[in-house]
Amino acid sequence: MWTLPNILTMIRLIAAPMVAVMFLSVIRPYADWAALILFVGAALTDWLDGFLARAWKQESKLGAMLDPIADKAMVVIALVVLASVFGLDALILLPAAMIVFREVFVSGLREFLGDVSGTLQVTKMAKWKTTVQMVAIALLFAVGIFEHYFVMGTEGMDRQIVADILASDASDPARLRLFYNGMYATWYSGVAFLWVAAALTVITGVDYFRKALPHLRD
Structure with a gap:
């Protein structure tokens, strides 16, 4: 075992x-x-x-x-x-709620169907959905890392100096541009991947329900 x-x-x-x-x-x-x-x-x-x-x-x-x-x-x-x-940000909360709802819904279908749950075989799209979810979540966890090092690097620094560094008008020994760009790149790409995952979640959930429907009729 x-x-x-x-x-x-x-x-x-x-x-x-x-x-x-x-x-x-x-x-x-x-x-x-x-x-x-x-x-x-x-x-x-x-x-x-x-x-x-x-x-x-x-x-x-x-x-x-x-x-x-x-x-x-x-x-x-x-x-x-x-x-x-992320403080219950709607850009995160809404797709997350859709994904969680789908997982609970499909699990409930499988449990109800019992011996015929084999009709709900994992599809290629469902595998893509899982992959996109994993990428999105990993990117969003990385946002906090970039944000921390950017905030720490700018602590006590004059705002104009920070603006000059980000505009490449001043030297950047603390690599603030790297952390700033990384923070926004991981945030926007993570949110985009999460919404794509939510869309795939809805599509695969509807597909599973359609396959289970013949077994739900009295």
């Missing part, structure tokens, strides 16, 4: 709540760094455990059960943390 693929899945399952724990127990930006490393590591093990299970013919019922649970836990907990970190 405790094959390497299953162990990796368990590690990912344990890592999911640790993302929230980091923000409760560690000061920023170390919490942001820890959350980013945990999330990216979990995303990589998501691909690795499936690859190893198929390559080594170690696919198991335990792995088949835990793998989607670990994926959903990782995404949902990370979205809850990000919604809190």
